[in-house]
Amino acid sequence: MTFDYDLFVIGGGSGGVRAARIAATEGKANVALAEEYRMGGTCVIRGCVPKKLMVFASEYPSAVEDARAYGWDAQIGDFDWSVFRAKLDAELNRLEKAYRSGLDGAGVTIFDERAVLEDAHTVRLASGETVTAAHILIATGGRPFIPDFPGAELAITSNEVFKLDALPKRTLVVGGGYIASEFACILNGLGIEVAQYYRGAQILRGFDDEARGHVAEAMRESGIAIHCGTDVIRMEKTDTGIRVVSTDGHDREFDAVMYATGRVPNSAGLGLEELGVRLGRNGQVEVDAYSQSSVPSIYAVGDVTDRINLTPVAIREGQAFARTVFAGVPTTADHDLVASAVFTQPEFGSVGLTEEAAREQEPIEVYCAAFRPMQTLFAGREDRVLMKLIVSQQSRKVLGCHIVAPQAGEMIQLAAVAIKMGATKEDFDRTVAVHPTMSEELVTMKTPVRKG
Incomplete structure (x- = not known):
């Protein structure tokens, strides 16, 4: 044919x-x-x-x-x-x-x-x-997916946010994934009063628990009102905004409600x-x-x-x-050890297994350091970064790396190369640190903070 x-x-x-x-x-x-x-x-x-x-x-x-x-x-x-x-x-x-x-x-x-x-x-x-x-x-x-509930037509999504005629003064972001968390940080940084509702116990589900807790704490300290265990029951238009009735028993008013509850x-x-x-x-x-x-x-x-x-x-x-x-070369896409970055403030970079997933798989060691970075410490800010390695006790391979820090997306790309190649903790230890940098902590953590 x-x-x-x-x-x-x-x-x-x-x-x-x-x-x-x-x-x-x-x-x-x-x-x-x-x-x-x-x-x-x-x-x-x-x-x-x-x-x-x-x-x-x-x-x-x-x-x-x-x-x-x-x-x-x-x-x-x-x-x-x-x-x-x-x-x-x-x-x-x-x-x-x-x-x-x-x-x-x-x-x-x-x-x-x-x-x-x-x-x-x-x-x-x-x-x-x-x-x-x-x-x-x-x-x-x-x-984007918006669930069906009374007033759902009043919500916008990440598709519409780039086309707004003007920025709202008060915004509710609904969702706890990376899109919701990123936009909560973006809008907050642009001077908007931001609340974030998420029906789960902690934002960024699926990422390392310790790292996502670190991000959530930093977001709250920056002024974002994160309400976990909270979902929207209904919304209605008022003369002054959008009235949102939520499962936590509160009614709050916003100028815009952005849904980022998955795609x-x-x-x-x-x-x-x-x-x-x-x-x-x-x-x-x-x-x-x-x-x-x-x-x-x-x-x-x-x-x-x-x-x-x-x-x-x-x-x-x-x-x-x-x-x-079409080229006659049978090829499959490699979906193993794909790094990702969440552009919250601070950024969150991740590759490999979370501590929780690794612990279920085999005995592990966890190396972790949290500290105030030089640049913002000098400026008087209370920012803290997190560097974390998950290591197999048996093979000594680094199973996961999680970074919460400015430019974490840039750092995790390079860490992913080493981990994809099968680097062990001892390979990291043999690597001489670049000083003074935040990422040097990845090669200077000598003692595990816990095993399991």
């Missing part, structure tokens, strides 16, 4: 774009890609990139305050959201053009419209046109179930190690598969798929 394309990709995010480019350049495939919104996906348009730029913006008030402590006659005025947003929009436009340019350069045909599946080899575009492909890749990512795979309405593509309970496309679904011609990568929902992982999955199917 003759097809219009060798590969049709649905979704123009990082994973889909990488797959399309590799298939076209290395695999010499005839490739098309459809994106119904903007090229670049969640990360570039409404996720990692704009969020990190907002993180940078929110850190300047404390930097100026520190500058005064160092002797600078430094002052900071009010934050002009309109100026920032205009520059942000321009930067996102630039990045979107770069994504398009990369696809054009690879010879990929672009359809700026929604695409759904009609059968295992046929895609129907929003225009009504149908095209066929030998292989179809689903790379539609995920979307779900963006698989609905694509025609997948009708074709027999097996989906998980949350709507994720179930795939094998080579990203192939239960229908042989249909593959999926990225957040829509709900494996590890990180942009670099989606890119690796897209690249592995393209090399397997």
